[in-house]
Amino acid sequence: MDFNENEFFRNMTLRICGSLDLETAMRRSFDFLGNFMPLDMMSLHFYDEAIGAMRTTIRISRLGNTTHDVITPLDDEGRAVFAEAGIPNVRIIQKPESDPVVKKIIPFLNLPKPLSALVMRLVIEGRRIGSLLLTAEGPDRYSWKHAHLFSSLNEPFAIAISNALAYAEVIRLKDMIYDDNKYLRKELMGLTGEEIIGADLGLRSVMDGIRKVAPLESPVLLLGETGVGKSVLAGAIHRLSARNKGPFITVSSGAIPETLIDSELFGHEKGAFTGAVEQKRGRFERANGGTIFLDEIGELPLPDQVRMLRVIQEKVIERVGGSKLIPVDIRIIAATHRNLDEMVSSGKFRQDLFFRINVFPIYIPPLRERKEDIPSLVFYFMEKKAKELKLPVLPELADGAKTRLLKYDWPGNVRELENVIEHEMILNRKGPLTFNNLSGDEGRKVASISDLSVKPITFDEMSVHHVTRVLREAKGKVEGANGAAEMLGVNPSTLRSRMKKLGIQYGRKYRN
Numbered sequence: 001m002d003f004n005e006n007e008f009f010r011n012m013t014l015r016i017c018g019s020l021d022l023e024t025a026m027r028r029s030f031d032f033l034g035n036f037m038p039l040d041m042m043s044l045h046f047y048d049e050a051i052g053a054m055r056t057t058i059r060i061s062r063l064g065n066t067t068h069d070v071i072t073p074l075d076d077e078g079r080a081v082f083a084e085a086g087i088p089n090v091r092i093i094q095k096p097e098s099d100p101v102v103k104k105i106i107p108f109l110n111l112p113k114p115l116s117a118l119v120m121r122l123v124i125e126g127r128r129i130g131s132l133l134l135t136a137e138g139p140d141r142y143s144w145k146h147a148h149l150f151s152s153l154n155e156p157f158a159i160a161i162s163n164a165l166a167y168a169e170v171i172r173l174k175d176m177i178y179d180d181n182k183y184l185r186k187e188l189m190g191l192t193g194e195e196i197i198g199a200d201l202g203l204r205s206v207m208d209g210i211r212k213v214a215p216l217e218s219p220v221l222l223l224g225e226t227g228v229g230k231s232v233l234a235g236a237i238h239r240l241s242a243r244n245k246g247p248f249i250t251v252s253s254g255a256i257p258e259t260l261i262d263s264e265l266f267g268h269e270k271g272a273f274t275g276a277v278e279q280k281r282g283r284f285e286r287a288n289g290g291t292i293f294l295d296e297i298g299e300l301p302l303p304d305q306v307r308m309l310r311v312i313q314e315k316v317i318e319r320v321g322g323s324k325l326i327p328v329d330i331r332i333i334a335a336t337h338r339n340l341d342e343m344v345s346s347g348k349f350r351q352d353l354f355f356r357i358n359v360f361p362i363y364i365p366p367l368r369e370r371k372e373d374i375p376s377l378v379f380y381f382m383e384k385k386a387k388e389l390k391l392p393v394l395p396e397l398a399d400g401a402k403t404r405l406l407k408y409d410w411p412g413n414v415r416e417l418e419n420v421i422e423h424e425m426i427l428n429r430k431g432p433l434t435f436n437n438l439s440g441d442e443g444r445k446v447a448s449i450s451d452l453s454v455k456p457i458t459f460d461e462m463s464v465h466h467v468t469r470v471l472r473e474a475k476g477k478v479e480g481a482n483g484a485a486e487m488l489g490v491n492p493s494t495l496r497s498r499m500k501k502l503g504i505q506y507g508r509k510y511r512n
Contacts, residue, residue, distance in 0.1 A: 033134075037118075037146040038136035038141040041109075043058065044059075046130045054104070097113070112137050115137050115139075201373050206233065210237055220362060223336065224364030227412045227416055228413045246289040246290025251265065252295050252491065254299030264283060270321075290331070299338075312357070315330070374406055395432060408438045412489065416489070419487050
C-alpha cells in the first residue's frame with residue numbers, strides 16, 4: 001500500500017491534539033510516529049532564561065513514561081542555539097556528541113551511545129515555545145525523508161503543546177487559588193468575630209497607638225505576656241490598614257519544628273528534599289500583598305533570624321531547593337512575650353533584626369493591670385461559650401463570683417480567663433457560675449507556690465504538676481475541643497513535645 005502523507009498528517013494531528021493532558025498526547029504521538037521512522041525516545045524541552053538552562057518537561061521512551069523537570073545547564077554556545085530567531089526547522093544530528101545542546105542532554109537523560117537525533121524547533125506565530133527531540137540508538141538512523149515528515153508536524157505539535165501548557169497553568173492557578181482560600185479560611189476562623197474588649201478602657205492607649213500606625217507601612221512590634229491578646233490586636237492592625245483586602249498570615253515561630261522552619265516560611269521546590277513531592281509556597285509568599293504576623297519571634301533560631309532579616313530588608317524570598325528570587329510585598333507585624341533587649345545583649349537575638357522590627361513597639365498590659373476590662377470580657381466569653389456549648393440559656397453569675405474574678409491576678413491573662421469561663425460553664429451548664437476554684441489548691445493561684453514551707457520545686461516539676469492536672473480534666477484528650485492544649489492555650493504539637501520532654505504520659509490512664 002502506497003504511503004499517503006496527508007493521511008499520516010491527519011492521524012498524527014488527531015493524536016497530538018486529542019488530549020489536553022500533555023503526557024497522554026505525547027504518548028499517543030510517540031506510538032504512532034514509531035511506525036514511520038526509527039524512534040526510541042521523544043522529549044520536550046524549554047529554555048529557562050532566568051537560570052540560563054534547559055528544562056526537560058516530558059520524556060517518553062519505549063521502556064515507559066517518565067515525566068521530568070530535569071534541568072540541564074548550558075554553556076554560551078548552547079544558550080546561543082536556543083536564542084536563535086523563531087523560525088521552524090528540523091535538524092538531523094548524526095553525531096550528538098558534537099552538538100552544543102544534545103551533547104549536554106545525553107548524560108542528564110541517560111541516553112545511550114552511539115545514537116542519532118532529530119530536533120524540531122516548535123514555533124507558533126513567530127514565537128518559539130520549545131524544542132522536540134527524537135532519538136534512536138545507533139549512528140545514521142535518520143534521513144532527510146524522516147526530517148521532512150517530522151517537520152510537517154510542527155504546527156499541530158506547537159499548537160497542542162501551547163494549549164496544553166496554557167491549560168496546565170490554568171489548573172495550577174486554580175489549585176493555587178483553592179489552596180489559598182482553604183488556608184485563609186482556616187486563618188480567618190481564628191479572627192472572625194474577635195472583638196477588642198477594653199478598647200475604651202484598659203486598652204485605650206494601646207488602641208490609640210494602633211489607630212496611628214495601622215494606616216502606615218511601618219513594622220509593628222507587639223510586646224506583652226502570653227495570653228494578653230497579641231494576635232487579636234495584630235488582626236486589628238491589618239483590618240485598619242490599606243492592606244485589609246489582602247491576606248493576613250500568621251507564623252507561630254515557636255510552634256514550627258526547626259527542621260521545617262525554612263520550608264514553612266519560604267516554601268520549597270518539588271524534589272528539594274525527601275518528601276517534597278510537589279512545589280509548596282511558604283508563609284511569606286502567601287502573605288504577598290497583605291500582612292504577615294510573626295508571633296513569638298523571640299523563639300526563632302539564630303540561623304533563621306538571618307534569613308528573616310534578608311526578607312524584611314530586601315523583600316525577596318528564595319524557596320528551599322530553588323535559585324529564583326521571588327519578590328514579596330508584605331507588611332511586618334511581630335510579637336513576643338520575651339525581653340528582646342536582654343536577648344540581644346546575651347547574643348540570642350540579632351541586633352540588626354531587632355532594629356528592623358522595633359520601629360513602632362506597642363506594650364499590651366496584662367489583665368491584672370487592667371481589671372476594669374474583666375466584667376466586659378466575662379460577659380463576652382460567656383456569650384461566646386454558650387453558643388459553642390449550645391446552651392439554651394445563658395447561665396447567671398452566683399453571688400460573689402464577680403468579686404472572685406476581680407480579685408484573681410490572672411497569670412495566664414485573657415486566654416486563662418476564657419478557659420476558666422468555659423471550664424465553669426461545662427461544670428455548671430444551667431448555672432449559677434461560682435468560680436470557687438480560683439483560690440483553691442488546684443494550682444491556679446501561682447503565688448501559693450512560693451508560700452510553701454517545703455523545699456522549692458523546680459519549674460519542670462511545677463509544669464508536670466500543672467499539665468497532669470489539666471490532662472485529668474481533659475480525660476487524657478490532648479487536642480480538639482476541651483482538650484488539654486486548648487485549656488492551656490498552646491498548640492497541640494507544642495504540648496506533646498513538652499510532655500515528651502517532661503516524661504508525661506497521656507491517654508487512657510486519665511480517662512477513668
